[in-house]
Amino acid sequence: MKIASVEISVIQMPLKSPFLTHLGAVKDRVGIIVKVTNNDGISGFGEGVAFSTPWYTEETVETSLHMLKDILIPLLQKHPINRPEEASNLFSSIRRNNMAKAALETALWDLDAKSHSEPLSKMIGGTREIIASGVVVATDSTAKALGQIEQYLDEGYQRIKVKMNPNQDYSFLAEIRRHYPDLPLMADANSAYTLKDIDRLKALDEFNLMMIEQPLAHDDIIEHAVLQKEIRTPICLDESIVSFDDARKAIEFGSCKMINIKVGRVGGLYEAKRIHDYCFERGIPVWCGGMIEFGISRAHNIALATLPGFTIPGDISASSRFWEEDIISPEVTIENGYITVPKAPGIGFEINEKKLQEILLSKKTFVF
Ligand SMILES: O=C(O)CCC(=O)C1=CC=C[C@@H](O)[C@@H]1C(=O)O
Ligand SMILES: [Mg+2]
Known part of the structure; x- marks a missing residue:
């Protein structure tokens, strides 16, 4: 890969409505766009989430x-790579900082796929032409949640994820189930519970949730294994899985029955695919998580979710879920609950340069 330059842009855009969790609210999203250009003038894009x-x-x-500026880009300048797969190994000398690594690594994947005139989904071994779409309801009242669920089901989403915590669990889920007894429903706790809450979590078994996401501490796999033995509802891990080894250990240990894979959280597409492959071989379902992202990261998620083990609809919603106007063209849309995987090279979406300029905060270019 003969890289000529890397450009880092910082952008900011308000969400259509605030995204509320028990840990805080996201109202305005700041994001990082990485553009890697090769000597032939072809550019690949990644997003820091x-x-x-x-x-x-x-x-x-x-x-x-x-x-990105002080460590990863200089590392890439010093050690040129031939294939995007090599980025992961190159960056492994740096501990964690997975979202920064993924921002650059995913841009290299897009660039490589474009230079081979191949869709990124095919390049990584994807097999699907459409992917099932789910959506997250993140609000603070039952009435608002019910209103949003109705709207999203009308738009065709195939499953709903709600945010839960000790102030919003049993009666909240009971009310949703009263209205929607058969809805494919999952609940994400973002570490709002401890093992003292086992009985409380056991009581939720009656709602037939598809899974409870990350009920216990963000860095735990030990206590999740204890909890999983006590509850019927499958546990899905999110925050606890930041690498292939975390996924392997969690599965060996019985800490979860499924995994939410987020490209940013695990440091890039290569690691995300390794986790997928490991789970697929063992019949452990995976699904693609979201990061309230702009269109570039959404496009990478679509490519990832074409891999055969992504059997559960992910948090990959339409551009319009969060944005009045996205930074890619065409925008991501849902038809009958599915997103059509683009066939154009790379991520398969163009950059909406006008929108990008409108929300640009700063830009820096690194010449190789
Ligand atoms: O991007 C989306 O569509 C939803 C994203 C989403 O649910 C999350 C993003 C980031 C933090 C969270 O609270 C939550 C999650 O934990 O999965
Ligand atoms: Mg989560």
Whole structure:
């Protein structure tokens, strides 16, 4: 890969409505766009998905920018690579900072797929032409949640994920089930519980949830294994899985029955695919998580979700779920609950340069 330059843009756009969790609210999204251009003038794009503050993982937009500008881009300048698969190994000398790594690594994948005139989904071994779409309801009242569920089901989404915590669990889920007894429903706790809550979590078994996501501590796999033995509802891990080895250990240990794979959280597409392959061989279902992202990351998620083990609809919703106007063209849309996988080379979407300029905060170019 003969890289000529890497450009880092910081953008900011308000969400159509706030995304509320028990850990905080996201109203305005700041994101990082990485553009890697080769000597033939072909550009690949990646997106940094860390939030502005470290409420979900330890990374932030600022730490990602530091890692990219001062560590990862200089590393790539010093050690040219031939294939995107090599980026993961090159970056492994740097501990964690997975979202910063993924921002650059995914851009290299897009560039490589475009240089081979191949869709990224095919390049990584994807087999699907359409992917099933789910959506997240993240609000603070039962009435608002019911209203949003109705709207999203009308739009065709195939499953709903709600946010839950000790102030919003049994009666909240009971009310949703009263209205929608057969709805494919999952609940994400973002670590709101401890093992003291086993009885409380056991009581939720009656709602036939597809899974409870990350009920216990963000860095735990030990206590999740204890909990999984006590409850019938499958546990899905999100925050606890930041690498292939985490996934392997969690599965060997019985800490979860499924995994939410987020490209940013695990440091890139290569690691995401390794986790997928491991789970697929063992019949462990995986699904693609979201990061309230802009269109570039959404496009990478679509490519990832074409792999055969992604058997559960992911948090890959339409561009219009969060944005008045997205930064890609065409925007991601849902038809009858599915997203059509683009056939154009790379991520398969163009960049909406006009929108990107409109929401641009800063830009820096690194010449190789
Ligand atoms: O991007 C989406 O569509 C939903 C994203 C989403 O649910 C999450 C993103 C980031 C942190 C969270 O609270 C939550 C999650 O934990 O999966
Ligand atoms: Mg989650």
